[in-house]
Amino acid sequence: MGSRWSVARRRQAWRTSHALLLLPVLLVVAITVAAIGSPPDVHVGPTLVIAPALTPSLAGARATALVGALAVAAQVVIGVFHGGLMNANHLVQIVTLVLLSVLVTVYAALRDRRRLQLAQVRSVAEAAQHVLMWPLPEQIGPLRIASLYLAAEDEAQIGGDLYAVTHAGGQVRVLIGDVRGKGLAAIGEAALLLSSFRESAHRDISLPELAAVLEQSVTRYAADMDSPEEAGERFATALLIEIPDLDQITRMTSCGHPPPLLLSPGHAVTVPSLHPSPPLGVHGTPASEHTLDVFSFEPGDTLLLYTDGVIEARDARHRFYPLTDRVAQWTDASPESLIHHVRRDLMTHAGGRLGDDAALIALHRTASVHRQHHGILGHGGVRAGDVPGLPGL
Template sequence: MGGVSRTACRAAGRTVRRAARRLPALLITGGALFGLGAPANYTCAPFLSAAPLVAAPLHTLRATAAAALAAVAVAIGLVLYHRPSDTGEALAEVATIGTVSLVALGINRIARRSDQQLASARGIAEAAQRAVLPAPPSRIGGLRVAARYVAAHAGARIGGDLYAVQDTPHGVRAVVGDVRGKGLGAVEAVAVVIGAFREAAEQEPTLEGVAGRLERALQREGARRGNLDEHEGFTTAVLAELPPGQPVLRLLNRGHPPPLLLHADGRVGAADPTVPALPLGLGDLGVWADRAEEREFPAGSMLLLMTDGVTEARDAEGTFYDPRAELTGRQFKSPEALLDSLVAEVTRHSGGQAADDMALLAIRRGERIEQHVAESIDRLRGRTSCEELSGGAVDSGFRLGIHPACLLTFDNGARSSQPPQEAVHRAPSPNPAGTAPPDTPARSGNRGTTTLG
């Protein structure tokens, strides 16, 4: 009910603004009628002077000039109609209306210039958002992906919320986070987190290693600023890893709202961490070991990562929006459909008056794509030459948007996300004494990792 009442208030506000745009014409018409019906010693100058002033911030320069000319013309017409005995006083009123009209034209120019500057600043903010938070492709590593960033206030296009998703040799990795604070400082921290994540996601073999790199990056940024943020700046974040060809999901949560797992049958589960952890950037308060938790993520399921702009959205009665309860029992054909529906519901729940930004990331594991991944990896078995790889399953992986390194390694017959230990394009070396023949895959350690060289 609160959301409905606020929506009604916003509709009423739009009606008032439309009526205000008609006010200059009403003032001129009312002034003319008053001047014709009232005695000659009564003046309608206040009505006529107000018309161009009201038009200045609401209309274009041409419309404001038209209102000014109409007001002056009506004033002159009334002087000729009444033919007052004190002509000097009547002409003074006409001059006053003309002067006010010139002031209104100046106000209109200033207002239009401010609008242009605001539009330019908004365009710059949108460009900054695309640079810092680029929209991910719709398919990454054989997974369907969608992302949304919704600012809390109209005109504010970027803040402290962040998301990123990347295909790596270890699988598809993603992060969603919320930087403390607002303004340029928060935007700088967002850039630091995303930059560190993209580098660490490629290089670190585990999510724990990625979290450690983000922690150190934020500590360096806090030390560089040398102000209050060095002691109170932090970022809540959740890291996710989806290995190729495996129906599992690895999560590492650092003080962030838990992700939701939407199953194909309509069930929705919250991936709460077993052991809570402090946000990133607070490593000086203590030392603890990060631990990624593994959960089932079968084909047809969707992972929803979000910031607290969703869970802290309130209606007029102060009731929080509960995404888990609202999404339970529903099915969505794509991540885009899920996010579109969620954004619309949160906006409706809060009456369009959200108190915080929202960053949303949805990832779906599809059955057909997983089958193609498995078939592509199976076709790699027994292939040892670069020519065979380039003409076979690796090309299939590229077409599916799968990192080629993820296709070149598997553990004991099951697909693995570990990167190959030898370059694919290395020329086959001669068979030295005491080693396996060239056509025999070399196995390393007890993991049974087969490397195609």
């Protein structure tokens, strides 16, 4: 479907560009007719420079050269009808038009080369994005998913924010994180966290233990890559979510990452209680010191995960984006519509440009089998192993 749409858009763009190319051609014809029919003391021919000067904004270097040649030919025809080609005035006009046509053709060629290089960079960025951050499925387990990634750097599609989702053992595990830095400079560490999560998320370990695995990966990476001057400067925030297929009890562990928002029908937005540990790579936090928080994620609810690039986006008056207040009006929206509304509202708030990478994931619970737990429902933080018999710990 996407490829067909891309081909259709290319065909439409090709037709539009060729239709616009008629404008300078018609302009040359009109100026030539007007010049031939004008009195000898009225010099309309110099206005032919408009046609080759206009063409680079409508077409490429080859079309610009053709229009320039057509304009020069038209100037020659005008000279024949008005005093001959040996007339000094006509010779100056012809030479000037040739020089201008050559200059605009060179300019168009350089611009086309730059566009080709930019297209190649975008292609590489798209390929890297798909390799590093696999597109999230629209449906996984009991969840409908929609996601958004906004890179702060121009022409970049990936950066320091990251997310991943996996389904194994009757539960969905989600990672959303943010490494220090932004744009292309942060890709290496983001790739490290993603690969570490994908490798370990299927193991039968608790979220605090999974956080400890990610901690070890960041620590090893920093030891191998950092210079003595950069020691302690490499870190990342991460939020791990575990959502059972057949249970409303949802678990999460935060490593310095902002809490998610729980959207319930009827414009209700709550923030599940979260007790974050330090970011990954700061203190080498062991699994026993990572807090496990639990809350109820019921059918019909939507869980919105985000990075700090969203809530730290500023408007012209340097006010932060009020995500919690804004999403309250879209609690009944589908994940796709919710992400669409937030993106449009966020970019409007930030004036069309973000100062940091931003990522969003909307998880909508479609169905769940109700299972009873004694004293587990509600919001609150617990240490790993503090709740006897809690599945998955």
